[in-house]
Amino acid sequence: MQKDHVYAEPLAHIQDFRFDDAVADVFPDMIQRSIPGYQTIIQTIGKLTARYQQANSHYYDLGCSLGAASLSMRRHITADNCKVIAVDNSSAMIERCQRHLQAFRSDVPVDAILGDIRQLTIENAAVVVVNFTMQFLAPEDRQALLNKIYQGLKPGGLLIISEKFKADTPVNDELLIDLYHDFKRANGYSELEISQKRTALEKVMRPDTLATHSARLQQAGFHSHSVWFQCFNFCSMFALKD
Numbered sequence: 001m002q003k004d005h006v007y008a009e010p011l012a013h014i015q016d017f018r019f020d021d022a023v024a025d026v027f028p029d030m031i032q033r034s035i036p037g038y039q040t041i042i043q044t045i046g047k048l049t050a051r052y053q054q055a056n057s058h059y060y061d062l063g064c065s066l067g068a069a070s071l072s073m074r075r076h077i078t079a080d081n082c083k084v085i086a087v088d089n090s091s092a093m094i095e096r097c098q099r100h101l102q103a104f105r106s107d108v109p110v111d112a113i114l115g116d117i118r119q120l121t122i123e124n125a126a127v128v129v130v131n132f133t134m135q136f137l138a139p140e141d142r143q144a145l146l147n148k149i150y151q152g153l154k155p156g157g158l159l160i161i162s163e164k165f166k167a168d169t170p171v172n173d174e175l176l177i178d179l180y181h182d183f184k185r186a187n188g189y190s191e192l193e194i195s196q197k198r199t200a201l202e203k204v205m206r207p208d209t210l211a212t213h214s215a216r217l218q219q220a221g222f223h224s225h226s227v228w229f230q231c232f233n234f235c236s237m238f239a240l241k242d
Ligand SMILES: Nc1ncnc2c1ncn2[C@@H]1O[C@H](C[S@+](CC[C@H]([NH3+])C(=O)[O-])CC(=O)[O-])[C@@H](O)[C@H]1O
Pocket: 019, 031, 062, 063, 064, 065, 066, 067, 068, 069, 087, 088, 089, 090, 093, 115, 116, 117, 118, 130, 131, 132, 133, 136, 137
């Protein structure tokens, strides 16, 4: 696995964070060292998919990057006539995702599609995964995505959404961010790497509060949802369509 050194050297000008070749090349190491509980979340996506699978259905991975969640879903699907649809608008990610998926044999087909999830048709879905992707959409596009997911889910279908979130008060938010930075230090990131990446993400990743997430899920039609994982300012939620 290639080590993430993207922000290791001082940069004269810090550009907005992009999912380009340099990031895609080191992504497994970057995500593993940057998202608390990432492995647990990927494994649990598989477990939840095993429970909520339905025959003759689609399984979506929106903002799939290298396809970790798609692989986890695929490993757990035993129902007939199912297809995983993995979508990302970064060509660097989708090219590597396609190669990655071909490296493992499976009877469940996966389509890895280069495209914008805001333009995607979602239909006949048993499970939809949005694993740390919605935070990168413009805030004004987030409700429409959740509405579309709700409409595209079959009855009994499941949405899994993971996000970095903002705490309700500035004091609490600072504390969670502080603890998160300790986690990054413990994983070998330097002060420079932490601060340069923070600057690069400032305009492109805008976390919401859990209250905002709740209100959006309700508005989309999900009557119940639950946070099933939280560590510092990262969480994963599920929501069921009745
Ligand atoms: N509008 C969009 N349309 C499609 N893709 C998008 C869009 N905006 C951003 N992306 C894509 O969303 C992904 C977010 S990473 C997901 C990790 C993965 N889910 C994982 O489980 O490993 C999260 C992170 O790096 O923190 C990137 O690959 C973007 O190109």
